[in-house]
Amino acid sequence: MTFRALFPRLFLLLALVCAALPAAAQTNPDFDKQSAGWQDTIKRLYVQLSAQNLSDDGYNALRIQLAAVVDQAQAASAAANDTLGKIKQVSDALGPPPAEGAPPESPDVVKQRQELADALAKFDGQVRQAEAVKTQANLLQQTADAARVDRFRRDLLTVAPAAFDPQLWGSVPDQATYLATRLLLPFQDQAGAGWDGVGEMARRILFAGIVLGLGWLARRWLLRRFGRRLTETVPSLRRRAAAALVYTIAHGVLPAMMTLAVAVICAGWLGDRPASYVAMITLGVLAWGIVAYFLASAAISAALTPDDPAWRLIDLTDASARTLCHRLRLGAAIWAVAGVTLAMADGRILMQSELRAVLVAASLAAGALALLALLPGSLWGYRADLKALPEGEPTDDQPAPARPAGRWPRLRLVTALLAVVVLVAGLIGYQKLALYITYLLVTSMGIGAAFLVLRGMVHEAIGRFLTQPVGPMARVRHSLFPADRGLWVFETGAALCTDIVLGLAALLVLAPVLGLSTSDISAIGTTILEGAKVGGVRIAPLDILGAIVAFTVGITATRFLQRRLDARFLEKLQIDRGLKNSIRTGIGYLGVLIAALLGVGVLGLDLSNLALIAGALSVGIGFGLQNIVQNFVAGLILLVERPVKVGDWVVIGGAEGVVRRISVRATEIQTFQRSSVIVPNGNLISSQVVNWTHKDKNGRVDIPVDIAASADVEQARDILLQIAKADSRVSAFPAPVVAFKGFSTTTLDLELRCHISDVDNFAGVGTDLRFAIWKAFREAKIAFQPAASDISLPQAVQVLATAVRERDGAVAKPGADRSEAAREVPREAEESSNAA
Incomplete structure (x- = not known):
């Protein structure tokens, strides 16, 4: 590579370095002076702590100074780390040095590489010094805390003259x-x-x-x-x-x-x-x-x-x-x-x-x-x-029942034990311990009474909000919970949050009695919120709480968007119910995904690590969770392709009913007997499904009618068409028709075919038409005749006996012998029928 081709890159590198180094100098210009000041402060505080005569105010002042040193060192370390990252980017852009035997670099590049290496070493040293100062300050703080606790313990266990000593x-x-x-x-x-x-x-x-x-x-x-x-x-x-x-x-x-x-x-x-x-x-x-x-x-x-x-x-x-x-x-x-x-x-x-x-x-x-x-x-x-007593008040013969065991009896027992400890400790000389327990007990009782009253007031306000029938509270409740499905969750969550907030407030009020100063409370709060490092992972309750809040807000916003779409947008569109459900469900999945990503982002998890974990678990997921993944993908296909939609009338296997809900894993079908059948989504994709309402709700009702061979078939056809046209639920186009499916020596096989616009009325239309056909045929004296193949041997014998009786009844009776013979034939036919 010629120098003319390398010159633009060198110029760019020089510009980046010139922009990075002055920025670093402006970020932390007097690091050495600051570091010397930190070391002097730590040495001076160490000397003060070694004297072992610090009062509570002295301990608080020491804690404040150490906290200031830690904050300044943290800021300097962050600034040095930021500059270090920029210089590393410039160094990476310069590339690795040439390998052995490769053409040498130009002197400008070598000089630039050396300057970058010096800058990296300088700022890396600043980061290490700042971290060392933080470690020293934290160790000194731990020593001060241990010394203070030891002093508090020794002061608390100081023995005074015993009150029962005669010499006293x-x-x-x-x-x-x-x-x-x-x-x-x-x-x-x-x-x-x-x-x-x-x-x-x-x-x-x-x-x-x-x-x-x-x-x-x-x-x-x-x-x-x-x-x-x-x-x-x-x-x-x-x-x-x-x-x-x-x-x-x-x-x-x-x-x-x-x-x-x-x-x-x-x-x-x-x-x-x-x-x-x-x-x-x-x-x-x-x-x-x-x-x-x-x-x-x-x-x-x-x-x-x-x-x-x-x-x-x-x-x-x-x-x-x-x-x-x-x-x-x-x-x-x-x-x-x-x-x-x-x-x-x-x-x-x-x-x-x-x-x-x-x-x-x-x-x-x-x-x-x-x-x-x-x-x-x-x-x-x-x-x-x-309340269980008849008169409402206890009597000598019927005393009041004992209150059920709960927290109050246990609290009374603990209070009694502490009172005995105070009594004994004060008499034997541990008066400071007894005084400490007394102050703690009295303050706890006062704070506990206030806590119970405030808690009862807040719970009463929550109850009024949930039960107010009219007014502003009722309007706000109906706006937040239109279907009243989340009222129990709101009540439980509000009560839990109230207990947590009031409990923390009670602990803050009780902290001075426990011997904790304002700086101690602030340090404990900071430690709890910032978390602790377990191994290589930092567990921060504040980040976890923020992630939960972010996820909850995302889910709430998604549900609100779904409700607004249902009320303001989807209801005005001329689309079927299944498409509305697909749009609503898709928005819900997207909202949950965004809320999960938002929560992960607030939590501060490295997504690259999650990707590695997911890659490692992919094989196990592929084998162990194969059916779940298959059903999930099938659910997405159902929502996009929509071969089966919410509200469809389907028949799959032995289940027939209406699709009520399509979830991630399975589809809920409600049968006409009001039972729910849960069908995995994979079965709906891979199996044969009969969908009566896939394209539309048009359907056809077929009613077979078998009449006697001697009946007037044209009259029967006219009656059937007249009955079908008289029903308003039967569509005029296509018009109802009567099919002549076949005939035999005994029957004529007809079938009424009529179309309806709503297949949900299938059973009702069929039933009403059959009643009307039966009534009209009876009035027209058209006899129904079962098919010949449907007549069993006993029925055939019975038909033969009936025919013989009709024949004998039609012929004149010349004497008793013919009447007896006429009575014997049905008897023989009946015996043959019983034998069959």
Whole structure:
């Protein structure tokens, strides 16, 4: 190859390289500087982690910095990979170097090849460095996570002094006296106590009064606007939940505001003095404890409504609701006192370890016992259990039946076990573990109650959407589900999606109690969505969900297109039903194929690998699935060639009926006895099929009529033609005819042939014509005569006997001998008939 012929190619290669290298330089110009910064950050974070004194905020900051390093390294690796691919394309276009003994390349080509090799090595090195940085950051992140978990475990299993230790109680009185002295110190130190003036106290009291007045007005407005109404006898769950929330706000917020107002006034009196430090903290904790009790008590009354069962959120009996309401209020008071005690022992008040251990153990024990008092199954009587009773209420002789075993009894058992664990762990010194279980248990109960209420409201809304007879909801439902065939699928899918969404929301709310920070939740979510690598395959739930959504959207769009074509286009075309079905089915197959390809594309599967797998399985498919493939191809032939269509009247083998559906594998034929016969598509292609309605629905009805040889054949013909023409279902063209098929010494063989435009009326037309022929022939005294070949020997003897009787009856009877002889002949003929 001459240089003149090579020059255009070299110029093109030079242009490609000049376009690729500057692009790479612009994509990542300071990779070495970035790499050095990444290494410095990783070393600095490693030193911080080695100190083993990082707080939760320090761990979160470390996670954020490592995530930033990983993201930057990932971006740099992607950019270097992109440039590497472009350079490889240019190198592939240059071709392989000349083999040994071949003519050498020109110096420009050799230089160009060397530059490409240097660029490949450079960017390949950048990719490897970025991947190494990502690996180091991930390993450091795993180390940090392991250290944090270990620290959390050690902190959780810290042992405090046991509450039942006799040595512990010796110093408790002195420590309690010291704490009481510090609490009463502001009242003893009157020098700096009081307000700065009477005006300040008056302003605070006036402000508290205004706030309480506004709260009282807001309470009345809320109850009047959104509260319970006696006119609503069967309120919905959404309405009951809204009324319960309003009741809680109205009856709980006002006492809470009053408590806070008193706390603000007392805090103003205490002032900002060193002697008031412990009292101020105690006042604040006590105020919030009282507020929590008022709100909890109002929420309990709103949810259980002992005196108004129609507005009750839980389907309990009145007796159970009253008992639980009293116990829950008592438990709320106990938990409020325990919470105040635990908050005071949290370290903000200078409290010695012995007194703190006793107070924490006592608070945990009181809270656990209060919880255990709520768990007996006898307290939870449901109104649904009383429906089987005659009077509707349990009696002494006929107690209420036990509620069927379900999740709630198991949850009560688990809760009781956890309460016992809290009680025992608090007494033996594992107070942090007991506190962790307590917080987790209380939060789980609150989140679970909210989850059940929201779930019930959503399910109630779904039920209204599915059962609303008229209105916007009904119109939307009929638009989405015109045949109501997908309502069950929609109901199940909507309920499942609701449970998943609410469950994820509950886990997100519960995550901080479990010790997970925002960065931890974000990392877990990212890991779940991006997936994990198993072997050489990455399993990504987000991609799988996207593929399912894409496939579902494709199938839904296909079904919608089919319905629109049926309603707007195919119904207006003057084509037969079978062609409409073929068009509709073909669009359905095409839509399913496109939806499957779309789902595979979103999933990110390599179609070349699928092609290799399909090629490897082709032999097995050819042998093992031969019949299935044959029937599938036959189904496609039926849809395109249409020898058999939906609505055709066919006869195949011993089956005769109407084609109802042609699917991928088989064809459904409904017989006239209303049974379904499933025929493989291959049989319809390879076997002989009688199709009465292949081209059109025209058909012919043949009715054979055998009359006696002595009858008037022309009169019979006229009667038959008159009967056929009188039936409106018989076509005028071709006109009905009577064929004279043959005659013998006893019969004349006629056949009425008439055409009909709709072969579906074959049986009805034939039956009506036979009735009309029988009636007309009887009136015309034309006797039906069976063919001679159809008469058996007994029938022949009977005919002979009848003829003899008729002959003897026609002749005069001269005497008794002839009458006796006439009676003997039929008797002999009858005996011969019986013998035959």
